[in-house]
Amino acid sequence: MLYQNYVGRFGKALLLGGVCAGLLAGCNQAPTDDPDTVDGAVGGDTSLAMKNVAITAIVEHPALDDVRKGVIDELAEQGFTEGESLTVNFQSAQGNTATAGQIAKQFVADEADVIVAIGTPSAQSVAAATSTIPLVFSAVTDPVEAKLVPTLDGSGTNVTGGSDALPYEPQIELMRQIIPSLKNVGYVYSPGEVNSTIILKNLKEKLTPLGINVLEAPAQRSNDIAMAARSLEGKVDMIYTSTDNNVVSAYESLYQVAKESKIPLIASDTSSVERGAVAALGVDYYSLGRETGKIVARILNGEKAGDIPVYTPQMLNLYVSPKNAKEQGTTLPQALIDEAKEVLE
Incomplete structure (x- = not known):
């Protein structure tokens, strides 16, 4: 694959x-x-x-x-x-x-x-x-x-x-491996961060042809992250988080919403797994x-x-948490767990 x-x-x-x-x-x-x-x-x-x-x-x-x-x-x-x-x-x-x-x-x-x-x-x-x-x-x-x-x-x-910068194809494949019937992806982000708005634009361009919708939930401040996530309850199959700094700094509040709403969190920042994400593929x-x-x-x-040219990483790491997955209403495929660099319980 x-x-x-x-x-x-x-x-x-x-x-x-x-x-x-x-x-x-x-x-x-x-x-x-x-x-x-x-x-x-x-x-x-x-x-x-x-x-x-x-x-x-x-x-x-x-x-x-x-x-x-x-x-x-x-x-x-x-x-x-x-x-x-x-x-x-x-x-x-x-x-x-x-x-x-x-x-x-x-x-x-x-x-x-x-x-x-x-x-x-x-x-x-x-x-x-x-x-x-x-x-x-x-x-x-x-x-x-x-x-x-x-x-x-x-x-x-x-x-x-x-x-x-991350390639989008492996991120999307990760989403679909965890949620095979994926139709709606929630995206919590800070509209003031250029990197986050770029990712939103690119996600829509990549996912729309696959019949997958992206529902955006903007949050101006870290204190708004939980409220933005709650606005996605009942509307999305999962929430994807990028390296948005406001989101990452308030990840524990996002995790609480994910547990209560049974919406799996999938991230591109590997440190987010120990803070509540189900899986992350990132730098x-x-x-x-x-x-x-x-x-x-x-x-x-x-x-x-x-x-001096700008350096861009050529390798990605996969981190997963079966414990977080269970809390958020899903189960990780064993093949995905076997591929992971780190499995956090």
């Missing part, structure tokens, strides 16, 4: 030290008036200087937290260790786009060497705030549609990064963070952001 072909192709995500000794040596050198000395780096070699990476996320939830951890771990492996050769300043916008804009302006004023923006709203805020400081986005579904880059092959600007966000960290390291080592 198509889904199995994708799982076979993408399989299980691959997870992809040392600190510059000269930096420590530089701390013991006598003061110098050499104008080419920068933070202990002598003779114009700025590679030994302390680097400043600013990281912002639109909100904190497991997927985005994994990205941040992956970035920092990869930078350490590349020789940029926090507290030794690297300063990291992390700020969360707590789901507020106005706050995201304020954080972006502050990072620009601080003259960070690289700004890492996790999530589409944060990336858009940073892009609006600077056209010179390198911006490396991550967990952005469609960076072209979000107007962050003109092409994935190298922007020619100060922007590059890592996308979490390993820690691995995405590691790949994003590699891009940041390349820029810190002198490459231009605009010369």
Whole structure:
């Protein structure tokens, strides 16, 4: 089947030290008036200087937290260790786009060497705030549609990064394996998130020719997620959730509605399974963070952001929960359970 072909192709995500000794040596050198000395780096070699990476996320939830951890771990492996050769300043916008804009302006004023923006709203805020400081986005579904880059092959600007775009065919196959008679799919989303509206548009384009309807349930804030889900009771066979940040950050409330209404939740964020989804086929966000960290390291080592292509994962992971399925009125096929990377009880 198509889904199995994708799982076979993408399989299980691959997870992809040392600190510059000269930096420590530089701390013991006598003061110098050499104008080419920068933070202990002598003779114009700025590679030994302390680097400043600013990281912002639109909100904190497991997927985005994994990205941040992956970035920092990869930078350490590349020789940029926090507290030794690297300063990291992390700020969360707590789901507020106005706050995201304020954080972006502050990072620009601080003259960070690289700004890492996790999530589409944060990336858009940073892009609006600077056209010179390198911006490396991550967990952005469609960076072209979000107007962050003109092409994935190298922007020619100060922007590059890592996308979490997913192919739709295996997602749809997963839905139909769990609900063979699928006719109506509910979609809870934030209308203010570009990535979510893109997914809604594409879902309709893919599902309508198959005779499957998409019923949308917009929720402006995280507090509105449960109410939006309840509006789908009696109308849908399942609810599909994307990497919408407001939805993911309030997933427990969505889970409660799914249990009470017996509407299975199927997700594209694998961390959502331990928080209530029946199954999820998606990107390993820690691995995405590691790949994003590699891009940041390349820029810190002198490459231009605009010369680096956008990274898009080529592997997907399947997580399932027979327990959540039973609570939500369905049963997972054994073949699906056997294919899963993780089976959560």
